[in-house]
Amino acid sequence: MNDTTGQGYRAALERLRSAQKPSAGTPLYSRLVNRPLGRRFAALTYTWGWTPNRVTAVSAVFTFSGIALAALVPTxxxxxxxxxxxxxxxxxxxxxxxxxxxxxxxxxxxxxxLDHTVDAAKVLTIHSAILIAAYRFFDLPPVWLLVPVVYLVVDSLLYFAMMERDLLLARAAGGKAPASEASTSILRAILILPSDYGLFCLVFVLFGFPPVFFVVYTLMLVSNTAFLLMALVKWYRQLGTPVQ
Structure with missing residues (x-):
């Protein structure tokens, strides 16, 4: 990185540090690791003259390469x-x-x-890849195949319900959704950590050890199912409250 590029990178990084999205409702990994890491990638690609859509495309290449490996390569x-x-x-x-x-x-x-469409595709394919891998390569009882099927339903419903809530709140507020009222505390960020996609990415470190991976994967499914049920009740009530 030459001096000019380095100066542009540092200036872009500083601008981003002072213009971050609110941390309300953000799980711990996304708040402390993913956003800061993304900020550095954003500053770097800004100096390269990339567009956001190009970054989205490169993100998709990394993500779906990992998903393809999970489905196609023996353990x-x-x-x-x-x-x-x-x-x-x-x-x-x-x-x-x-x-x-x-x-x-x-x-x-x-x-x-484009960003939301890629995210939706990720939700649909990542659990499908685990299901395929479990069927082809894992020596597990057939009942375990239900875990990725149920997880796919839970994650898809959570994603759709969250996006639809944001859309309806924005429409009720005249085009812009009201600010989140969720707590910004570290304790809450820890409690909702099982719903953090970043943690889910790290769990794949265990993928080469199917019994261990599936125990952790199942525990995450239980946690996310509980989170979904609580979120659906909260969002239903939220949508019934007039927007100020």
Whole structure:
């Protein structure tokens, strides 16, 4: 990195530090690791002249490469490390595209749609890949195949309900959703950690050890199911409250 590029990177990083999204409702990994890492990628790609959509595309390449490896490559001790690294990089770049858009003066409706579409595809394919791997490569009782099926339903419903809530709140408020009233405390960020996609990426380190991976994966499913049920009740009540 030459002096000019380095100066541009540092200036962009400083601008992003003072223009971060609120941390309300953000789980611990996303708050303390993914956003700061994404901020650095955003500043770097800004100096390269990249567009947010290009960052989204590169993020998708990393993410779906990891997902493809999970579905297609026989289990080995190193496989989980590679998959986890690809997913972590993909998630950091997923954070970077929005931050890059802010650096460039604001995003576009197309970019937001693309980002959400990639996220939806990720939710649908990552549990499908685990199901395929469990069927092809894991020596587990068939009943375990129900775990990724149920997880796929839970994650898909959570994603749809959250996006629909934001859309309806924004429409009720005349186009812009009201600020989140969720707590910004570290304790809450820890309590909702099982719902953090970043933690899910790290769990793939265990992918080369199927029994261990599936125990942790199942515990995360239980936690996310409980989180979904509580969130649905909260959002239903929230949508019934007039927007001020």
């Amino acid at each position: 080995a001790w190193w496989l989980g490390l590679v998959i986890s690294a690809l997913l972590v990089l993909g998630y950091a770049l997923d954070s970077a595209d929005g931050q890059l858009a802010r650096l460039r003066g604001g995003g576009s409706v197309q970019g937001e749609w």
